[in-house]
Amino acid sequence: MSFEPKILGIACNWCTYTGADLAGTTRLQYPQNIRVVRVMCSSRINPSFIFRAFQLGADGVLVGGCHPGDCHYNTGNLYARRRLAVTKKILEFAGLEPGRFRVEWISASEGNKFAQVVTEFTGQIKALGPQTKFKIS
Amino acid sequence: MAVSFQQIEEKLKTEARRLLESGEVSLVLAWGKGYDEKHPMPYVAKCPSDADGIVFNEYCTHNPARYLVRYPRGTKIAVAVKAADSRAVVQLIQEDKVKRRDLVILGIPVYGIKNPKTGELIDGKTTCGLYNPVLYDVLIGEEVHGQPVSSPYAVLAEYEAMDRDARFAFWKKELDRCIRCYACRKACPMCYCDPCFIDQRKPRWGEKSPEPAGNLMYHLTRFHHLAGRCIDCGECSRACPVDIPLYLFHKKVAKDCEEMFGQAAGMSIEDKPVLVNFRMEDSDKILE
Amino acid sequence: MSRIGVFVCHCGLNIAKTVRVSELAQFASTLPDVVVAKDYKFMCSTPGQEMIANDIREHRLDRVIVTACSPLMHEQTFRKVLAASGLNQYLLTIVNIREQVSWVTHDLDEGTAKAKALLNGAVSRSRLLMPLTSRVIDVNPDVMVLGGGIAGIQAALELANTGRKVYLVEKNSTIGGHMAQFDKTFPTLDCSACILTPKMDSVLQHKNIQLMTSCEVSEVKGFVGNFDITIRQKARYVDHNKCNACLACTEKCPGKSVSEWDEGLVKRKAIYIPFPQAVPQKPVIDREACTFFKKGKCRLCEKVCEQKAIDFGEQDTFSTVKVGAVIVATGYDLMDTRDLIQYGYGKYPGVYNALEVERLFNSAGPTSGKVTLRDGSEPKAIAILHCIGSRDKNSHEHCSRVCCMYSLKFAHLFKEKTSADVYQFYIDIRAAGKGYEEFYNRIIEEDVKFIRGKVARVAKSVDEPDRLIVEAEDTITGKFIKLPVDMVVLSPAMIPRSNAKDVARLFNLSTDKQGFFMERHPKLAPLSTMSEGVFIAGVCQSPKDIPDTVAQANGAAAEALTIVVKDKLELEATTVMVNPASCCACQNCVRVCPYGAPFFNEPKGVSEINEALCKGCGLCASVCPSSAIIARHFTNEQVLAEMEGLMEF
């Protein structure tokens, strides 16, 4: 059987989660490997959530927020951008493939971008294979 | 010119005595006698006569800034600092943990501090490599110039060049050895959380007992919490009883932060910690 | 131990087509703490809702999971079901298996598997949900309207007529805005003053409106229902309580400055009222132009004032008003077309901008309504240039929306008032409003020449030095046109007021790329903003014509009313709180919060939250190193539990 990765999505309520809904409303098809957690803002994402997700066996983590400047909470995603960038650097130096963690700005009107990013990311994770480094067996 | 530890010690004593006598400060943080010459201890002088107990020698590695946050806000404190220690003071001021006006900073330019465990000279390989304090009120001794200057990040090249799987194996081996004694966070001047996230029960971020998953969670999160704040004094690694080279990871994160945000920790009290700050023009490139 | 009920919706075939709904319900029943799991065709229907309500009672459920469409669709519907059944509404969890599962796959197996994972995550999270109480606050019944143009006037009157007290704040010394500068309005060509001045007067007379001219907002504190707004009353040097508007002062005054009202076409006095129908009709002194302020002597106005109303010692004063809601209607500026050197504005006297031309047509304007050039002669040929700085990546990308129509109006008025040939240089004619296309047809029949091509250059005529040459390609014939004219009218881009950024900062509004205020939702909340209790109307939101502006103003008034009509206001309960025992006093929360909700309690040495200001984004919770901040409904434990559940399958 082919490898079906588990991908955790964390999406902000106002942009990316709504964008994901729009992908559905417009019946765009994308791989079903992603499971989305809804938070109010990408800035809510504690870096430890990401570390934990990989320990729980996520093969990839995709974070989605509003475009910089369009944050529902004005500046939340601008903080998130810095904090998640550091998270990514830490994962990479710890030896995890950086391609397993991705941050994308997807607005409420970008249903097609959501579908496209998920498709692309899923393909990328499939190519990387199962994530075993952090996973607690 | 070689640094005279004896002279610095005398001057420190004099300065401490003066400050305590005049009532300018109610305590002086410095170093004192330990169980032997090679193991001086952090020391608090609270009255003029305590000043005699101050010690300064080549093994005074501890970072007295660590103890600033122990006292009630508003306590007038004199703190003796070496170069990296002074950056910790600056960072604590940035974070509003201490007020500049409550401090008398006794800056000690020094070259030749040694790791008591190994006897090796402490330089840019394991610390920030600066010789002179970045902020002080009283300079104890003379500024050090002409000593070799090395990039604090040069030591990283080897690890950055490593194959990713090899680096993972390296860190796994190192972090799996952690016995969770928390000496690292005890020694760290920036680790002032009480309780630490890892000690929380709600949520339980990771196992408390030493086991690989909990160790990884503790250390990775701690690296993140110190991102843009670690001033590279290297105390965490020297404190570590099982010699985990934590300083390497901290240096890497500090380097990345400096590259991405253009600011090093603890260099100016005007700065704002980088992870509770942003610029509109921050680039999405940092996420790539 | 929780008692969870799971309700799986088929949504007809919308979900059932690609998710095995009964299998999903069966799966749910095997999960710990789930005491009942059912599937039903339409969970949002009345029978569906009743089923949930019955099960809550029958099975003594303390958590409910509805596995259906997006929470953005029906969360409120099902929350009401819980509330009606005596269960706290925040104990509801919605699992989105329609928009994010059944609609994005064709594969029944894949869909079912993903739905199971999502449901499992929801069950783990659901156990940890806490009942939350919505916050209830008192509401101040008054409203502030910022900006005294037609939008602000309209909104203020609407609100005042409902009995609300309204503070109408205007930075100029009179209300009226740009509309008061116009002569006629398109497409009906009714006289602008005739329809506007009665409204201006009503504002002055209205017992519920406190008119605050020469005023600016200097600070905004508080939040929806309870704003404390500090207003700076700029010194007018005339005591308006004493002044009886005899205007003897303006006659005697020797000081002069350009008249903003007449777009700089003529001068006004240093002590002045902007125009005869100004409201209030009381003069103010322009400090910059006043001889006394410049040279230390004169005081002629003081000498002639019988009321002793002149007060050169007057200072700016500050006062605070308390209101429950705010309407921002700050309007627009025209862009400075001097930057576009090819059109020669500011270089050739024959080049005018649209507002200047409005003043030329106006009988109360500098030429008493006669269309004459700056030298007093009548133009024989006039070119009206569309899209100057609008729809242009080099200056402003947006379409200013009203220029097409006012350019047509200009053409008509030129035809009516002069014997000139009138040319329109346009890219497209955008006439999408009631009666607009008909107006366009009418202007075509009035023998106005339409040339489809954007003007490339306005130059001085070589042969006739008093005239201008307009150069453009007529893109329909492909011929290059050099048209001699006497007057060139530019239709410049409408841009936000120069101080819009300050207003945005004061009220915490977002702005779009062009600097116009952002609405909360472009379609469904066009008058609300991200700042609760602050509404926008008129051109400050985007360029629009008078009918749309007035409609927006009415809408904004109604929206503001929905807040201030209530004594109490219920706020979302999903705010944050600090566990003081864990707070490490790092104050990161205080540093990052966009709303200033967290503050540091110095004596206690811990951060605290002003919950009324909290919007629940959770940023502070993620920057809190010691996990002391609890983001209600999205706590660390809840998010982690959901993640665990999701990753299990």
Added chain:
Amino acid sequence: MSQTVTPYLEMSQAIMEAGGEALKKCYQCGTCSGTCPWTPITHFNIRKLVRYGQLGLDGIEDFMWGCSTCRFCVERCPRGVELIDIVTAIRNVYSGGGMLPQSLRAFVGSLSARGNPWSGDPAARNDWAKEKYPVYAPGMDYLFWTCCTVCYDPRNMRLAKAAAEILNLAGVSWGMPSPDINCCGESLRKVGDAELFERLRGKNLDYFKSNEVSRIITVSPHCLATFNNDYGADYDVTHFSELMSQWIRDGKLVPKKDFGGLTVTYHDPCYLGRHSKVYDAPRDILKALPGVAFVEMERNSEESMCCGGGGGGLWTEKAKGERLSDLRIEEAMGTGAKVLATACPYCITMFEDSARTLNVDGRIQIRDVTELLLESLEINIDEPVGDACAV
């Protein structure tokens, strides 16, 4: 007469792929064609060219060669369309199909065979210098990039010599390229031969690299613009006028000769002005010359008119009445100027031709600012000049 046509979108696609991506942004407002200096005098219409390109219509060949890439339309386009890219792409697509006009074949042929557009002997590239000036060697301050036109065109050799003398006077270390370099390829690229351009570019970049070049001076704005915009390499490239004005400001060069009230006007070369945004330096030089009365033409700086020499125009024959250089000379004479100064060898060639055919060469002189500055430094390049420092 109406005509039925069918859009041929494959052609439009080909143009976009060749770099004319901006095609789809255009909304046909006519700003470009209204702005274009050719519209009033020829049948060339840039807007129509784009329109034909958008729909892939036939008939494009008739007027695709009219554009002299002066960039005026690009600056003004409200949609941000890079029209020169479209023109280049269209020419690329069509010249790939062998539709190069006769007059340009010699130009392209010479570049292909000899590496310069003037059918000059490559070995004779530095002959103008008569071995008086050094060849570049690593470690020198500047590579003085001698444009092919100043090396082979007798009129423009004066410009090369003037520049060389001023470089010596300024006391910097500099050298000419060795003869084995080739043309910068700017005009060639605009004519649409992307492939040959790549060859020329590659060879020049190799030369820069192997000779450790870091700072380059050009007298031709065409070389300047293409090095900065099309070479994709980071060299410090400066137009000579900028250095001269700097040196005058620093007091390194002191103009002496009094021109006794000579009226001079200045024509902005498109590639120096609009392409490279250098407007002030040449004017500052002219204003520093004693006894020069500087006057502006009405169309100057950002709004300057084109001489017609760019985009291959220098090698294309134009009928009388269709020459921009003629109009420009008339405009210059209208200001009362006795000298039309410029800062580009192409402009000089175009204006010299026009002055002769208009029969006004006795009434107006065409000079490069470099030549005027040298004259005021009282050095005559027509006479042998000894090295001032030589014993």
